[in-house]
Amino acid sequence: MSKTTWITLFALILMCPRLSAAEIFVETESFEDLGGWKLDTQFIQQMGSPYLLAHGLGQPVDDATTKIQVDQAGKYRVWVRTFDWVARWGAQPSPGKFQVVIGELPLDETFGTQGDDWGWHDGGTVNLDAGTTSLRLHDLTGFNGRCDCLYLTTDLATEPPDASGVLSDWRRGQLGLPSQPRSRGPYDLVVVGGGYSGMGAALSAARMGCRVALVQDRPVLGGNGSSEVRVWAMGNIRRGKFPRIGEIIEEFADNAKKSPGTYEEFGDDLKESVVRAEPNIDLLLNHHAYAAEMDGQKIQSISALDTRSGQEVKILGNYFVDCTGHGWLGGWAGADMEMAKGGRMGMSNMWAWDEAGSPTQFPKTPWALDLNMEDFPYPRDHHGQWFWESGFDKDALGGAEAIRDWNLRAVFGAFNAMKNRDGAGDHADAILTWVAYIGGPRESQRLMGDVVLNQDDVVAKRDFPDGCVPSTWSIDLHYPKEEFADKFPDNPFISKAVHDRRVDRSYGYPVPYRCFYSRNIDNLFMAGRCISVTHEALGTVRVMKTCGMMGEVVGKAASICAINQCSPRDVYADHLGELLTLLELPGKARRSTPSAPIVIPDDALPLAGPLGPPTGKSTDKLEGIVVDDVSAKFTGKWTEGAGLKGYVGYGYRYASGSGDATATFVLKPKTSGQYEVRFFTSAHENRSTRTPVAIQHGDLVRQHQVDQRQDRELDYVVVDQLPLQAGQDVIVTVQCGQADGNVHVDAVSLVEVK
Template sequence: MIRFLAFVYALTIPWLIQSQTSYLLEAEAFLDPGGWSVDPQFVQQMGSPYLMAHGMGRPVQDARTEFKVDQHGSYHVWVRTKDWAPGPWESPGRFIIYIDSIEHLVTPVPEWNWVYLDQYELAEGLVSISLRDVTGFNARCDAIYLSTDSVTPPIDYDALQVWRQAKHREPLAPEVEKTYDLVITGGGIAGCAAAIAAAEQGLEVALIHDRPVLGGNASSEIRVHTLGIYGKFERILRKIDTEHYPNGSAEAIRDQEKRDSNMHQYANLDIFLNWRAYDAVSKDSIIQYVDARHTSSGERIRFKSNLFLDSTGDGWIGYWAGAEYSYGRESVYKYGEKWPEWGELWSPEVGDNLVMGSSILWQTTLLDSATSFTEVPWAMDVARDHMATAGEWYWEFSRSDMHQIRDGEEIRDHLLRAIFGSFYNAKQDTSHSNYALEWVSYLLGKRESRRLMGDHIFTFNDVTELRKFKDSVVMEIREVDVHFQKQLDDEKQPDFLSTALFYKTSKYYIPYRSLYSRNIKNLFMAGRNFSCSHVGLGGPRVMRTTGQMGAAVGYAASLCKRFDVFPRAIYHSYLDQYMSLIEERQWLRP
């Protein structure tokens, strides 16, 4: 039966395209990924989702697929993979590939690259391919290429994309188009809140999210608890937020179930899970569409709308569409965000590219008996002598030579090395004999990346002066906390730990004008990519606050549709109606 399905699959799906002499097999489209995870986080940097063996030290189950060889021949075989921890040790990214019964150990090389295996005789008919994890430590496979030609596939990103498209015989544009009143990209708390608010107001809404579960940093895959207040959106936010368990807790799974259940209550809300946007095109400063691709099958859809929300966190929609954005720490003189107590650590005299870092949360469990943890020599130059049996928010990594988006994969891998190495150190102490790794996320929990610029740029001064705006739609009382790497203040500290500086405050407000782009007419933004300065982001980046932003955008979108206007007009011409709508909706019974 499996063979039959595989045969049908091989014949029908566009993702497994065959020419007479070559076959490109995308690993994320394998029939059975086994214990390997589909990782789409770094598509924009390395070109594709890939399979990763995230076994926390225990090899995961084999991934397996089949494809049909049309023509008997001698095929050269390449695997696109990466040695994620290069150095003078055996790579943790080793794995074995089976082509039918032929076994080949894949030793990856630094950076994403094609590793040549050998030349194999393949007979006409179905061929089985399996990936066998060797180490349990994050081996990765993007694709397998078999060709009777001996020319190595392209390495360069752009050339590879073109080559890939040709191999898959993809038309330039997606063949499927869908049209909505509002297209939301990014299903974190902000995107979910926006979807609920807009759907409740009757809009036809698309919510595109590149993971199998909603919630972003609050999801069961990343497990950061939601902080902040509900503002005027308690009814909506309670459907999607979390309890206040410790970061990393498995209790996140219970809140995930609540969120998933609540998000699927709206007939006019189409949720596209495992779809990742890869382009947005604007004309005359108006976004025409967003293109997205399924992270496993490779299918594509073009999403059209008059209104778009960028809640991707990284500001991708705005970035592709040409929205103005900022990145890094502004000079203290730019907005006057000085806090003398902390000086350079708070807001530097000369601006730079240093931002708050990303985290990987992790959890251990105590077993009834002792358990071992294998040596991880490739992790020790990061962990050094640090030992730990648990992580928290301050396991955070940022460096001024690294970009939180462009270098995201290396940042994630650095944190994995920090975790595995620190846990290995802890295990050398007999008091930790019974500890075992229970869960380590492989998804980056980002704090800061691109910040799209709106008509109002929210800054620290809006907090210190407790400014009220006639379009105040978000409010918060939680401290403003800006993080910095501990090493900046004490070079003896590990480079993966951070400290937070807390500015205690009374209630402050964020205006609606920070939630739409100043130069792309039909673009809203909510979440950490809203319009703010680096220090301004310090407070409202927590997820109940970003959820407020999302809900406020959802209501604004409904008025945009009713009056057939773009977001800016809500502030200039329909503000009373907008503020009244928010006020009225907050008193509805759950």
């Protein structure tokens, strides 16, 4: 063949169209059937995507399955994005092993065995025929293997690019997503985060007429107070300056008696039904917010990823509230923020075990923390409780997955000690029943407002004019517990709580509204763990019911912003009276739009007192004019009690009969007439048989004795009957000096005799 012929042939080859490589891309969250694998969305910000987790507690989980369409037959190289989750600590062997099965053929490669961070694992090649075929993830261990996505290509020589960015251009192209996301809104208020604070904000704003988007990256609401994390909701509600605050939270709060409780106790379905009952709320479950678009110092919209389909949505709003717990939204917007340099609290992953009734086996876990029974507190009541916590001063944002995984290593190492080491003799029947794979974080970024609340403010009860949310939890900060920290000093996994108990736990310290909005982002509220407080003050405001009440206040403030087209700061500067008036409304009060009339429904809760709803008989259910012991004046030494039921209000008080203690009640009749003076007391064997009770009205003083040991049908004694004038003070004084036992004081009433 001549040289000219070769040149011509080569030119023709160059001119012919080349077949591009065939590609198949599969996000595991889009599998048709997840089987026993769990969808984990909590680390999207760090690693770029949701992923499937084989959380089987040591038993391989059922296969996750789907179908793929093969348009071009040929040889494909299979890439799987995964990693060996204990390799970052040099632990061996790999616990999270799994196989990929295409059609009926498992790939030769075993996954979850390479790399100490997310990356592409080469699965080798497979020949595929054109058409539809099945794809399965087959778990081999039940110990938290994980898979993000799979990429199959006929280009056998090219490795796919890094896929760590949230919805990277490459991933977007593989999914065939449009370059521009679809839009939703605009809303009056966009709430990011569906825990207690987010639910409180969304419900409160919606009932005040705002159109609300509630964006939650999990399939359930409740955050730490959901069945996924199972932290019981603490903090007293319905008390203090504004005892209506907390009525919304009471509608959905869990009734768990301990952490962790049972799945049913956390009421995921109830939480969702309460939210879905509000026509003004668009609930976006399984949507992960990851960016904000700004116009100067105002947020215009947020971007969110549908964690099941990869679809992107742009959510527009006039006002936004960061209820993420981590201050994520504030961070994207450039809000002023702080994080404690040291002493930060960590993340918990609680667990539970039970007895099967017959001997059970548990795989040995050489890759877990090397623990014997003395290395951790015995999980009494079959619960690994709140103190299973680690990540102190670790990167609570970028290193969150490593913190969670360390917690898993601690839990599995502890149960291995119970089953296979020095605890084996006592735990032959023990079976691991639940381990939280969703972490329960306590502290990270805090967003700064016009007031940065500190510990001295709370303890000294500094009175802010906008004080509103009652914080009743002690200043509770967590640190590594020394006796369990020696073996793993770099990352202890058992915590202790250090309390400053000078917080008013009955009335509550009123946290100011100015802690609930950003000082430099003009339309950003915040509620929950990321509000404007110091590290120390976070110790009291961080519990869930308190966070939920913050949301209630923010929702009402957002409605004022919507009416007046003003900033959250302007609510304090120009509309504080309006806000405080709204805070006096029942939680079920509502209006159709922010400017419509307010309607109070018949099923609104009764107004609680400054100490909250009574735990005993409510005074408004009793006859006449009632003064409870909380309103009496006491001298000498009295002890509060509530152990013997049947009391009025919140409890009772008692004192020794040998002392000089007194209790004085002042009552005032509204009309003139004949009145009984009733002294509320129940019988007990240690109480006095001759408790002195003095009754004074005008210049007349009458002395009586009450037998507090004698059983009686009624819960009160009629001490006297008096003719009284309207507005005349009646002073009832209970004395202890002449008593022959404990003096019990509960309540006193005046009842008109008809």
